[in-house]
Amino acid sequence: MPNFHPDTALLVDYASGSAHRAQAICLSTHLSFCAQCAQQVRHLEELGGDLALTEPAALSSGLLDKTLATLDSAEPPTPRPTAQARQIEGRTDLLNGQSALPELVQKLITGIPAPAAWRKLSNSVSMARLPTGQKDYEVALQRICAGGKTPHHGHTGDEFTVVLQGSFSDEDGIYSAGDFLYRGPGEVHQPLGALHEDCICLTAVSARIKLRSWFDWLFAPLLRIKPM
Amino acid sequence: MQNINRRPVSMQGIEPGDQQWELALCRVAKGDKAAFSALFAHFGPLIKGMFLRASQPVISDAIAEELVQEVMLKVWQKAYTYDVKKARASTWIFTIARNCRIDLFYRKQSETAPSINTEDIWNTLESDDCPVDELQRMRSQRQVRGSVEQLPVEQQDVVKRVYMESKSHQQVAEELGLPLGTVKSRIRLALQKLQVMLVN
Ligand SMILES: [Zn+2]
Numbered sequence: 001m002p003n004f005h006p007d008t009a010l011l012v013d014y015a016s017g018s019a020h021r022a023q024a025i026c027l028s029t030h031l032s033f034c035a036q037c038a039q040q041v042r043h044l045e046e047l048g049g050d051l052a053l054t055e056p057a058a059l060s061s062g063l064l065d066k067t068l069a070t071l072d073s074a075e076p077p078t079p080r081p082t083a084q085a086r087q088i089e090g091r092t093d094l095l096n097g098q099s100a101l102p103e104l105v106q107k108l109i110t111g112i113p114a115p116a117a118w119r120k121l122s123n124s125v126s127m128a129r130l131p132t133g134q135k136d137y138e139v140a141l142q143r144i145c146a147g148g149k150t151p152h153h154g155h156t157g158d159e160f161t162v163v164l165q166g167s168f169s170d171e172d173g174i175y176s177a178g179d180f181l182y183r184g185p186g187e188v189h190q191p192l193g194a195l196h197e198d199c200i201c202l203t204a205v206s207a208r209i210k211l212r213s214w215f216d217w218l219f220a221p222l223l224r225i226k227p228m
Numbered sequence: 229m230q231n232i233n234r235r236p237v238s239m240q241g242i243e244p245g246d247q248q249w250e251l252a253l254c255r256v257a258k259g260d261k262a263a264f265s266a267l268f269a270h271f272g273p274l275i276k277g278m279f280l281r282a283s284q285p286v287i288s289d290a291i292a293e294e295l296v297q298e299v300m301l302k303v304w305q306k307a308y309t310y311d312v313k314k315a316r317a318s319t320w321i322f323t324i325a326r327n328c329r330i331d332l333f334y335r336k337q338s339e340t341a342p343s344i345n346t347e348d349i350w351n352t353l354e355s356d357d358c359p360v361d362e363l364q365r366m367r368s369q370r371q372v373r374g375s376v377e378q379l380p381v382e383q384q385d386v387v388k389r390v391y392m393e394s395k396s397h398q399q400v401a402e403e404l405g406l407p408l409g410t411v412k413s414r415i416r417l418a419l420q421k422l423q424v425m426l427v428n
Contacts, residue, residue, distance in 0.1 A: 008419065009397040009412040017326040017350065018284070018396040021334065024349045031352070036426065041352055043424040046315070049322035050372040051391040056273035057280050060293060064268050067297045068261065071304055104351070107344050132344070133334065 002034050002178035010182075011037060015044035016052075022137030022204040025104065026160040026180065029202055032102035033162075033178025101164060105202060108132065108139070124148025124193060130202075137204040144168050144193035144201075152190040157206035159183040166199035168192060249317035257307040264304060267317075271303075272296050275325050282394045285333045295332065299325045309353070323353055329394065375422050383418040386411055 006027055013019035014027045031038045101109075108130045118126040124145045132139045141164070144150060160182055167176035170189045175181060183189060193199050249270065255263035279292040287295070302324050310320055331346045376384060389400045401411040419425040 007412060008425065009415050012390055012415055012419075013396045014350070016391050016394050017330050018390070018394050018399070020396075021330075021349065025344075028349050028351060038352070040424075040426045042315070042319075043426065044419075045323055045326075045352060046319045047372065047419075047422065047424050048326065048391055049316065049318035049320075051376065051387070052278045052394070053271065053274040053318055053322055053325075054373065054392075055277040055281070057277040057292070059272050059276060059296065063272065063293055063296065064265060067268065067300050068265070070297070070301060071261070071264070074301055074305060104344065104348055107348055 001036065002030065002176075002180065004173070004175060004179040004181055005034065005037055006030060006180045006182070008040070011041055012044055015041050016048055020136060021134045022132060022139050022206075023160060025108070025132060025139060026162050026202060026204050028104055029102050029162045029164075030178060030180040032104070034180075105164060108202075109141075118143060122151065125150050127203075137206050139202070139204045142201050142203050144191060144199045146193055146197050147195050148193035150191045150193075152188065156185055158185070158204075159206070160204045162202045164200045164202055166197040167194045168199040168201070169194070247312075250312045253303075253307055253310045253317050253320070254312060256304060257310060264300075267303065268300055271318075271321050272300060275299050275321070278322075278325060278392075279329060281392050282329055283399075284394065285329075285336050287332070291332075295325075295328055299328050302328070306353075315353075320353065323350070326350065326394075372422065379418050379421055383414050383421070386414045387418045387422075390415065 010019065010023065010027060014024055019027060031041060112128060112130060118128050120126045125148060126143050128141045130139045130141065137158075142161075144166075146166075161175075161180070163175050163177050163179045165177060167174055168191045169175065170191045172189070174194075249267065252263040252267050256267060275296050276292045279287060279295050280289070299321070303321060306324070310317075315323075327346050327350050330350060334346070376387060379387065385404075386397075386400055389395050389403070390397065395403070397411050397415060398408065400406075401408045404411070416425065
């Protein structure tokens with residue numbers, strides 16, 4: 001069970017449907033690791049049903065008949081394949097094994113053109129961008145090599161991170177599979193990879209990352225945000 | 229994990245009519261059009277009201293009715309997946325309507341087709357591994373609405389903007405000219421009083 005969770009307001013945004021698509025991707029990924037937040041979201045959705053479905057607006061007459069007429073011609077419901085059948089063929093070129101990756105992440109990975117794979121950002125960090133159909137956030141997988149050190153960096157925008165495999169640490173703690181992190185504008189941190197294992201994270205970054213020292217500027221062109 | 233506060237167990241809050249729509253949904257799952265018509269008559273206008281109040285996207289009356297049809301068609305097609313043990317009918321229909329609204333919002337933004345769709349991201353209906361709190365569906369909507377009316381005005385206001393106008397907490401903060409932290413704490417306090425906060 002994860003130790004770091006999204007704050008309640010974010011879960012509310014997800015449940016009410018107002019979270020940004022990129023945020024929702026990170027939240028949904030966390031939920032597949034975290035029974036506690038998943039349960040919380042169910043309660044928040046229930047509240048949504050109780051509050052959003054309260055003030056009726058009159059329907060034009062005939063709308064029911066129009067809808068009834070479409071029922072028979074509508075595509076019959078296709079039962080969803082069972083969880084096992086839903087496993088998407090692993091993209092082993094991207095990850096070290098496919099240990100229990102959330103279904104959503106697997107689907108996102110299949111959206112990557114085959115040869116893209118990992119791009120090196122520095123000696124210890126590489127990334128693979130994921131197409132998500134929006135332009136406000138760059139959504140990507142990031143890999144920090146075992147023992148890797150990332151540049152000390154601050155943020156001009158929002159950064160959401162969910163650990164998928166392995167672990168990393170920064171000034172505030174050690175993060176492992178399922179942990180959800182948010183860094184806001186102005187926050188500075190320096191993630192470090194765990195010693196014996198690569199760490200793979202899902203990240204959504206809203207604006208260009210600001211680097212701190214002249215040395216870090218060497219990496220700057222590589223960290224520039226290009227949402228897909 | 230921290231302490232998880234579950235609501236006290238009580239079967240007494242159940243009104244005689246509480247399971248009416250749950251039963252109707254189960255009948256729809258078997259192809260019952262009379263049950264579907266009854267659900268439509270009840271939820272159709274509520275769904276339209278929800279769409280018309282939503283701030284993103286802002287839509288016309290005609291589009292709202294198209295969406296009502298879209299939602300109710302999904303209700304017809306997905307009813308066989310409805311599990312009365314997992315959700316109240318209003319919760320289940322709300323999530324379908326919410327996802328249709330999100331879909332429309334992204335369609336309007338005319339982005340390139342992504343490899344994933346809204347239901348892959350907002351997939352709470354399908355996560356079958358999540359343990360379900362038997363109690364959550366026992367409270368009636370009337371009770372919940374009643375407790376919202378009991379909240380301090382500023383908490384009520386935030387909760388209504390979030391759920392009835394489907395605004396993010398950030399949008400609400402901007403709208404009210406309040407710091408983000410203030411909006412977050414009003415949401416938390418309201419949820420605690422409404423007894424939907426699992427962790428304190
Ligand atoms: Zn959590």
